[in-house]
Amino acid sequence: MAKLALRVNGAVREIESDDPDVPLLYLLRNDLGLSGTKFGCGLAQCGACTVLVDGRAVRSCNAPARAVVGQDVVTIEGLGSDDRPDPVQSAFIAEQAAQCGYCTAGMVMTARALLAHTPRPSEQQVREALAGNLCRCGSHARVIRAVLRAAAQGGR
Ligand code: FES
Ligand code: FES
Incomplete structure (x- = not known):
């Protein structure tokens, strides 16, 4: 079980996951309840899951959550x-x-x-x-x- 500390919409949130490659999208929607970010294709093809990571547009279905630790994640709820x-x-x-x-x-x-x-x-x-x-x-x-x-x- 890995513990991740993510900075999301200005607050540090600690989340546990048993999947080391869990996509950021899954944690945002399922663990943090930020359902404004949508699951469309799950394959980085449609853009429905786009969030900001340090100001860049990132497809959260295709971004391992561990890769954004220490960066600022902003979802539509934080905009x-x-x-x-x-x-x-x-x-x-x-x-x-x-x-x-x-x-x-x-x-x-x-x-x-x-x-x-x-x-x-x-x-x-x-x-x-x-x-x-x-x-x-x-x-x-x-x-x-x-x-x-x-x-x-x-x-x-
Ligand atoms: S859900 Fe389609 S690009 Fe992420
Ligand atoms: S998919 Fe319905 S408004 Fe864009």
């Missing part, structure tokens, strides 16, 4: 709140950039990582950044508008 949404979240609401919402947390986290290092991306840069985030509902056009809206409003 903003109902009262104080992150500018990317506000822009997604303004553009109604979701239908079922299953892909949305991953889209938002990927966009957040993009805007942190490229605050005023071109539409092409937004498209490229989100190319690996799949939306089965076909919300892509509105997602791209939302990210451009957040950027135009200084959404760092």
Whole structure:
């Protein structure tokens, strides 16, 4: 049984697992109850499980939890709140950039990582950044508008 101390949304959380390669996604959802991060494919193919690790967009289904010990993990729950949404979240609401919402947390986290290092991306840069985030509902056009809206409003 291995004990892992993960820093998630600003707090250190200690979790035990008997799987040395347990994916970060499983601990976030099953042990910490952070179900905003979704399990889509489990194969690093869809982006639904994207979280931030030291500001980088990481697919948590494909990241061993032990590999992020000592780094800052941020999930959608840690990005903003109902009262104080992150500018990317506000822009997604303004553009109604979701239908079922299953892909949305991953889209938002990927966009957040993009805007942190490229605050005023071109539409092409937004498209490229989100190319690996799949939306089965076909919300892509509105997602791209939302990210451009957040950027135009200084959404760092
Ligand atoms: S669930 Fe991780 S990329 Fe699809
Ligand atoms: S809004 Fe349904 S998968 Fe994207």
